[in-house]
Amino acid sequence: MTTMTNYTATTNACKLCKPLGASLAFRGIEDCVPFLHGSQGCATYMRRYIISHFNEPIDIASSSLGEKNAIYGGGANLKLGLQNVTTKYTPKLIGVATTCLTETIGDDVPMLLHEYHKEFGSEDSPLVVSVSTPSYAGTHMEGFTAAITAVVDQLSTKTEPNGTFNIFSGFISTADIRYLKEVCNDFQIKATLIPDYSDTLDGPALNDYPLIPKGGTPLEAIKAMGGAEASVELGWTFPENTGGNVLKKKFGTELYQLGHPMGIRASDAFFELLAELTGREIPDKYTAARGRLIDSMVDGHKYIFGKRAVVYGEEDLVIGITGFLAEIGIHPILCASGGKSGRFEEKVKEVLEGLNCELPLVKEDVDFYDIEAMAKELGTDIVIGHSKGYAFARRENLPMVRVGFPIHDRIGGQRILHLGYQGAQNLFDQITNTIIEKKQNDSSVGYSYM
Known part of the structure; x- marks a missing residue:
């Protein structure tokens, strides 16, 4: 039987960091700018990794903390960074993810954001969602899931039944997202698919570079997710707290969890569920x-x-x-x-x-x-x-x-x-x-x- 060497060092990790996953998830939300509360190097590293895979530019804002902030806290940098992003990008949403540094020094980000809104908030201010994502507490997958859960939890509101379905795709390719959209269209499903970075991270060639690319899950659709007929979450190793669970607890939205449709049996299960939910034959x-x-x-x-x-x-x-x-x-x-x-x-x-x-x-x-x-x-x-x-x-x-x-x-x-x-x-x-x-x-x- 194969045994593991008894050592504590990691030589070449089979994972990436938690805020990187959060940045990818935020990129799949309409008019959203990912923002890392931490050092500049974190944002630079993550941009490099994401760009090398998707071959698309991606901006990730940073509060750019230094040695002084590690001692006195990063609240001032966070507030200034949010002001700069608001002025330069005019986003509808800023997704703030913490890094190892800010979690270690103990910055209370929800409190800092509350102060920010009191000091600088207005009717035209973008929404701000925050999520805790220290790398020492998980992988990029945990960061991805946590960010989507935070978006749903902090933006969804009580709404009337609207005949839609929520589909939480998990971390998949842009081709996979487009495929899910095609399937929903063929089943005549009005779906809110979250996140949707099929255009924001795999878009067409343009004459001018947009600061925020078009696409992403619409914010209004996210706010109305509680009125959906059901939520479908794709994955295998769900944590206890997911976007679908949030909607179920807050609004009673029915939740179905099943594995990603890879291969015959898992695809059969997926298509059979859609047929059951819609009452339609598989195309x-x-x-x-x-x-x-x-x-x-x-x-x-x-x-x-x-x-x-x-x-x-x-x-x-x-x-x-x-x-x-x-x-x-x-x-x-x-x-x-x-x-x-x-x-x-x-x-x-x-x-x-x-x-x-x-x-x-x-x-x-x-x-x-x-x-x-x-x-x-x-x-x-x-x-x-x-x-x-x-x-x-x-x-x-x-x-x-x-x-x-x-x-x-x-x-x-x-x-x-x-x-x-x-x-x-x-x-x-x-x-x-x-x-x-x-x-x-x-x-x-x-x-x-x-």
Whole structure:
């Protein structure tokens, strides 16, 4: 059995920081500027990571704290920063996320914001939402979820039933968001999808640079989420407090939680839920896509059956990919994540239930030093995850399929479709062809026909 080295240092984390996730979530809200209450370096680092994946500019404001503020507090910088952002960007919403520094020195951000509104607030002032996101208390996924929960909690109001549905997508690609919009349109669902960065982080080429790109979940729709018929949250490792739970507690909005629709079984569950909620048949285009996927799985089964895969990344993504791999005959031998929800292993077992697949080694709160050591010992045929795993895949001469975030050594990482039958089709083709290419390249004759 694989054991873990007893050390306390992190050499190469399999996660990113909590306020980075919050910044991504805020970017998916209409006319919102993400604002980090902390040092300038935090905002610079996060902008670099986000830009390298999405290939889009993103502004993240900062209160730019220094040594003096670490002693006397950052309230003055926060207020000045909010004034500057309001003047320069004229946003409708500013999303304030804390960093390690401000949490460590103990800045009371809600109190500071209350003071700010009393001192500088007016009818034209933007709304301000705050969320606590110290990196030492979680990963970018926790920051992402916490920011969306804060937006819903602080902006939603009691409203009359409006016939809409709330869809909390979780952290997915811009292509996945567009896919969910298409599905809702085909089911004739009036949906509030949150967050929606499909345009704000993957927009068209423009002649002039907009300070705040168009798009995002409309603020008025967020305020009215309590009047929806139901909320649907997509993911596997939900924390106790989510946007859907907030709406259920405050307004009694019915809540459904189910896994991201990756692969056949999870996609079936998603489409069946939509059919149940709307009373409509699943559109023919999706049943046809399901049939093509199954046909391709039969065609390609002989090339991938029994291959052994290491999967890593955000817990929800790894769980979804793991279930899909088992469906197509690949054995996930290691499921690894830097997250530590405490539900990772349980949900991996859940998605593998009833499939002819042995349970993989499941490790949470690990870094790539651990992942590489375990991959060597277990015997791996393919690596599936984001770009941070490329170094060890290269050292071990393992083929790699890039999914999730961040992908910063290829173009189009933000446009990878993971969801639904079409997403599964794309992943199946890529995984199968990657395995075929590896065998072909290793062949002494370099054959050109399968």
